[in-house]
Amino acid sequence: xxxxxxxxxxxxxxxxxxxxxxxxxxxxxxxxxxxxxxxxxxxxxxxxxxxxxxxxxxxxxxxxxxxxxxxxxxxxxxxxxxxxxxxxxxxxxxxxxxxxxxxxxxxxxxxxxxxxxxxxxxxxxxxxxxxxxxxxxxxxxxxxxxxxxxxxxxxxxxxxxxxxxxxxxxxxxxxxxxxxxxxxxxxxxxxxxxxxxxxxxxxxxxxxxxxxxxxxxxxxxxxxxxxxxxxxxxxxxxxxxxxxxxxxxxxxxxxxxxxxxxxxxxxxxxxxxxxxxxxxxxxxxxxxxxxxxxxxxxxxxxxxxxxxxxxx
Numbered sequence: 001x002x003x004x005x006x007x008x009x010x011x012x013x014x015x016x017x018x019x020x021x022x023x024x025x026x027x028x029x030x031x032x033x034x035x036x037x038x039x040x041x042x043x044x045x046x047x048x049x050x051x052x053x054x055x056x057x058x059x060x061x062x063x064x065x066x067x068x069x070x071x072x073x074x075x076x077x078x079x080x081x082x083x084x085x086x087x088x089x090x091x092x093x094x095x096x097x098x099x100x101x102x103x104x105x106x107x108x109x110x111x112x113x114x115x116x117x118x119x120x121x122x123x124x125x126x127x128x129x130x131x132x133x134x135x136x137x138x139x140x141x142x143x144x145x146x147x148x149x150x151x152x153x154x155x156x157x158x159x160x161x162x163x164x165x166x167x168x169x170x171x172x173x174x175x176x177x178x179x180x181x182x183x184x185x186x187x188x189x190x191x192x193x194x195x196x197x198x199x200x201x202x203x204x205x206x207x208x209x210x211x212x213x214x215x216x217x218x219x220x221x222x223x224x225x226x227x228x229x230x231x232x233x234x235x236x237x238x239x240x241x242x243x244x245x246x247x248x249x250x251x252x253x254x255x256x257x258x259x260x261x262x263x264x265x266x267x268x269x270x271x272x273x274x275x276x277x278x279x280x281x282x283x284x285x286x287x288x289x290x291x292x293x294x295x296x297x298x299x300x301x302x303x304x305x306x307x308x309x310x311x312x
Contacts, residue, residue: 010093011091011092012097012174013090013092013172014080014084014091014177015173015177016085024085024088027085028085031280032082034078035082038070038284039074041286042067042068042071042287045287045291046064046067048297049061049063049297050064051300051304052299052300052304054296055297058121058138059118059240060296062117062145063118065114066115066247066286067287069107069110070111070282070287073107073108073110073283074283076104077177077279080092080100081177097174097184098179101163101181102160104178104179105181106156109151109152110148110152112207112251113151113152115210115214117148118244119213119218119244120144120213122244123218125240126224126225126237126241151206155206159198162195166184166188166189166192167190168187172189175272176275181199211252221241224237225238243289243293243294247290250282250285250286250289251282254277254278257277258277
């Protein structure tokens with residue numbers, strides 16, 4: 001391959017989920033519906049928490065941050081896909097692709113770290129209830145969120161700086177509906193050994209360490225619950241973890257499903273369809289999980305709707 005064909009690349013071609021013309025209208029309507037539902041659902045969670053003084057505590061502070069990140073997460077990928085379907089174009093600029101990779105990694109990583117912080121919050125609340133307000137004070141909660149942003153900001157920036165040294169061929173096709181790091185590395189025309197090693201190491205650190213923290217927190221929670229004599233106390237304590245456990249299972253379950261599908265099948269289209277689960281479906285379901293399984297959130301949403309109705 002000539003050097004000119006590698007260094008003058010200015011755009012990539014996103015192949016999308018399907019090239020069948022008869023499916024494009026269906027895909028556009030489906031993803032537009034899921035995108036609007038995700039944004040609306042998470043905005044309602046944020047508004048309910050910010051407007052209700054009963055929810056001004058660490059658990060719901062972290063939940064409002066998670067909802068904000070979920071809105072940003074799905075906005076990183078779906079709008080560009082909708083534009084490409086509507087205009088019947090597949091191109092995305094080189095800078096646009098790198099930007100999409102960066103913000104996708106940032107918000108996916110923040111989801112991961114915030115779920116870990118929320119697990120730690122439940123651990124302190126159940127295992128150290130008398131010291132909860134002292135440990136989980138507003139300053140410490142803000143510091144935890146800030147640390148999550150700083151860690152993932154620099155980790156994602158490192159990947160982008162390394163990717164900028166890769167060469168890509170003109171008219172490079174990306175078999176996906178958005179620019180994903182692993183797919184970008186696969187289609188590069190230059191040696192990717194170093195960036196692959198760094199990617200695997202960073203993935204191990206940023207996925208396994210938080211997951212280990214979540215598992216440790218819940219092992220301590222279960223241990224504390226086993227020591228409780230009251231069945232009602234056990235249920236009340238663990239019920240506050242139900243929504244978080246559901247979201248954690250959905251997030252890691254869909255992520256693992258995408259990894260296994262890409263490892264087992266060589267079909268790029270199947271891998272792309274599987275990735276819809278954690279890029280679109282997970283952010284869409286999170287607000288429903290928290291609102292349907294949490295009496296406080298349901299109550300806050302009810303009061304929010306009542307205020308809105310009275311203003312009309």
